[in-house]
Amino acid sequence: MAGYNQQQGYYPPQQQYGESQGYYQLQEQQSHPPPPPNYPPPQQYGGPLPPKPGETFEQQFAIEKPKFNDLWAAVLYILTFLGFIAVSVLSLLGYSKSGSTSGSGISNSTARFGLTTNTVILFAFVLAVAFVVSLFYLFLCRKLTKQIIYLSAIFNFVIGIGSAAYYFYRKQYAAAIIFLIFALFYAFCFWTWRSRIPFSVLMLQTVIDVAKGYGHVFIVSFIGGVVALAFAAWFSVTLVGIYVRYTPNASNPQCRNGGCSDGKVYGLVAFATFAAYWTSEVIKNVMHVTVSGVYGSWYFSAGGSSANAPPSHPTMGAFRRAMTYSFGSICLGSLIVSIIQLLRQAASLASSDAANSGDILQCIIFCIASCILGIIQWAVEFLNEYAYSYIALYGAAYFPAAKATWRMIKDRGIDALIQDCLISPVLTMGAMFVAYLCALLAYLYLEFTNPAYNARGTYTAVIMVFAFLIGLQIANTFLNPLKSGATTLFMAMAVDPQVLIQQHPDLYSRMIQVYPQVSEAIHV
Numbered sequence: 001m002a003g004y005n006q007q008q009g010y011y012p013p014q015q016q017y018g019e020s021q022g023y024y025q026l027q028e029q030q031s032h033p034p035p036p037p038n039y040p041p042p043q044q045y046g047g048p049l050p051p052k053p054g055e056t057f058e059q060q061f062a063i064e065k066p067k068f069n070d071l072w073a074a075v076l077y078i079l080t081f082l083g084f085i086a087v088s089v090l091s092l093l094g095y096s097k098s099g100s101t102s103g104s105g106i107s108n109s110t111a112r113f114g115l116t117t118n119t120v121i122l123f124a125f126v127l128a129v130a131f132v133v134s135l136f137y138l139f140l141c142r143k144l145t146k147q148i149i150y151l152s153a154i155f156n157f158v159i160g161i162g163s164a165a166y167y168f169y170r171k172q173y174a175a176a177i178i179f180l181i182f183a184l185f186y187a188f189c190f191w192t193w194r195s196r197i198p199f200s201v202l203m204l205q206t207v208i209d210v211a212k213g214y215g216h217v218f219i220v221s222f223i224g225g226v227v228a229l230a231f232a233a234w235f236s237v238t239l240v241g242i243y244v245r246y247t248p249n250a251s252n253p254q255c256r257n258g259g260c261s262d263g264k265v266y267g268l269v270a271f272a273t274f275a276a277y278w279t280s281e282v283i284k285n286v287m288h289v290t291v292s293g294v295y296g297s298w299y300f301s302a303g304g305s306s307a308n309a310p311p312s313h314p315t316m317g318a319f320r321r322a323m324t325y326s327f328g329s330i331c332l333g334s335l336i337v338s339i340i341q342l343l344r345q346a347a348s349l350a351s352s353d354a355a356n357s358g359d360i361l362q363c364i365i366f367c368i369a370s371c372i373l374g375i376i377q378w379a380v381e382f383l384n385e386y387a388y389s390y391i392a393l394y395g396a397a398y399f400p401a402a403k404a405t406w407r408m409i410k411d412r413g414i415d416a417l418i419q420d421c422l423i424s425p426v427l428t429m430g431a432m433f434v435a436y437l438c439a440l441l442a443y444l445y446l447e448f449t450n451p452a453y454n455a456r457g458t459y460t461a462v463i464m465v466f467a468f469l470i471g472l473q474i475a476n477t478f479l480n481p482l483k484s485g486a487t488t489l490f491m492a493m494a495v496d497p498q499v500l501i502q503q504h505p506d507l508y509s510r511m512i513q514v515y516p517q518v519s520e521a522i523h524v
Contacts, residue, residue, distance in 0.1 A: 055309075057293060057317025060301060063325065063395035070328035070398050077278060077331040084275035087268055088238040094245030094254045095237075115243040118451040119463065123236035123470070125445065126438045130471040131229050133437060134478040137430045138221060141482060142208055146201045149422060152429040153190035157183050159436045167443075174355035174363070175443070175464065179436070186429060193422055198514040200422035206507060207295075207423070207485035215294030216315040221481040224287040228280060228477040232470050235276040239466065242268045270342070277341045280473045281334035284480050285388055286322045289330060291481040292392035293318020295488035300499060318392055326391050329398040333384045340380060344373040345465065352461040385424075385483065389491040405491065412494040417518060423486040431475035438471030439464045 054060045068074070141148050160183025167176035211217035244252075246268065248260040297314040311317065322330065351366035386409060387402040396404070409418070442464045446454055454460060493500050500508050511518045 055312055057297060057311040057314045058321070060311045061293070061296065061317075061393050061395075066325055066395065068325055068328055069396070070332045072328070073332035073335060073398075074328035077282065077335070080275050080278060084238075084272060084279070087272055088234065088241070091238055091241030091245045091268070095241035097254070115240040115459065115463075116451060116453055117240075118449060118453075119240050120237055122442060122445045122449075122463070123240075123467070124233070126441060126467045126470055127229055127233055127236070127474070129441055130232075130434055130438055130474040131225070133434045134225065134431075134475040135222075137434070137475070138218075138478050138482075141204070141427075141430075141479070142212075142218075145205045145208060148430075149197055149200060149204075149426050152426050152433065153186060155433050156186045156429045156436070157190075159433060159440075160184075160186065163436060163440050166440075170443075170447070172443070172460070174352045174461070175439075177355075182432070182436075186432075189425065193425070196422055199511070200426070202510055202514050203421050203486055203489070204423050204426075204482070206489070207482055210295060210298050211481070211485060214298050214310070214314075215291075217291055217294060217481050217485065220287055220290055220315065220319075221478055224283060224480070225474065225478040228283050228474050231276070231279055231283070232474055235272065236466075236470065238272055239269065242272060270346075273345065274338060274342050277338040278331075278334055280477070281337050282330060284473075284477050285330045285334055285384070286319075286327075287477065287480050288385065288388050288484045288487075289322035289326055289392040290315060290319045291484035292389040292488040292491075293321065295485045296389070296393045296492055299489060299492040299504070300496070321392065321395060325395050329391050329396075329401070330388070332398045333387065333402075336380055337377060337384065340373055340377045344370055344377060345469065347373060349461065349465060352465070385487045386491050389484070389488045392488070393495075405494075408494045409491070412497065414490050414494040417493075417515070418490050421486060421490075424483050427479045427483055428476075430479060431472055434475035435468045435472035439468040442467035 054062070137148075140151065144151070160179050164176045164180035164183060167173070167179060242265060245254050246260050246264045248255055248262060252260065254260065294314050297311050297318075301310045347366045347370040351363050351370060354360075354362035354366060383402055383406060386405045387398065390396060390401045390405045391398070394401070408414075443460065446460055446463065454463075508518075
């Protein structure tokens, strides 16, 4: 389809984004959309409108005064990661000397005081399932763009109801109620989202088509997923090593010279979990900033009439910025989310313990606390996504970027488009599906292997929670680039909506067809 140029008339035909599945294609007999009116130039929000003349990503999206933003957060993260390494080394040294009690396989452990090699093998299975299912879900998103929205809702509902029924049968009431609530919540959400599916399909098709033809988005997804998988494996073994090395028990050979206590176990597990959360978020957000640079380059520089050619090697240029000037900002935003995640996990564990002990009042209190923390986490992550896309292109510090992005989105009216787009919820449902499978696998594994340390079911809730979170983090890492693409497109539309109309007229026309309000939203 031809596009409109205020000075030269219509643009020559461009690539049809959203064609991979054939949905919402314009018929040849349809007339061209009317030329867009001469809207005033968009207001600037703390940075020059890209692109600038240049061949590389750094030249087109230049930073006027380059500096390492939020450097203290990067230093703090590095110190925390070094601390995790120290804890891991000490714990694994103790674990390596515990073969007589921890065993070397699934069923040859005699220890009754803490996690054993049986748990290491369990986490290996969890990691394998998370990796394979996440990669398969990403493949489905690429091949079955429209159907994946329906499949995600169906899979989540079926496995949620099935898991809840099984846990009720096994009298694991806390887990059963949690899974039942999740299943019913997602079923309700999907029912109320039906009218928003066409717009979401178009946006997801656009994101995937750009990823296929521009940059190296799927390579970033695969490499980031592998790195997240490797770190999750390291964390899993470290977690077991902490229990083996520091759990106080007369039969624990590691405690003969002292140094074991419940306080050390709880403290080190909390620290290792926090470091793991923070590292996982940093990995995910480095990917996000990298992919945002790719989609920003496409939006501002890949239009057929752009004065600048698309920058060379945008993926590597955006990655360099993420790992240098913007790394501190990435660490800062990840730190905030990690603290909330740790508090939320503590509330979930406390709720499970209260339910198992029959204290209904405490169970309700901790469930409410977990829900409140979940809402706060969602709000922070939502703001982070758009702030990081702004950071990727403008190189701003974290807090200025967050403020400028939110004001810009609200002033433009892009928040209406964001709320009506289901890409993030659908990908979240996919990640939740992976997490469900991992938690269910952990429970079945403990039931069938019946390790000595869990004879009374003491560690069931803890291990299920960690399996759930490992699966969730790995899946989120794999799927994050698709979220990043949609986020960057919305942010770019807020920065300069005229680019959408003039340089991507086909996409604009399709958006008008499935979401007529877009013409009003981007001109507020």
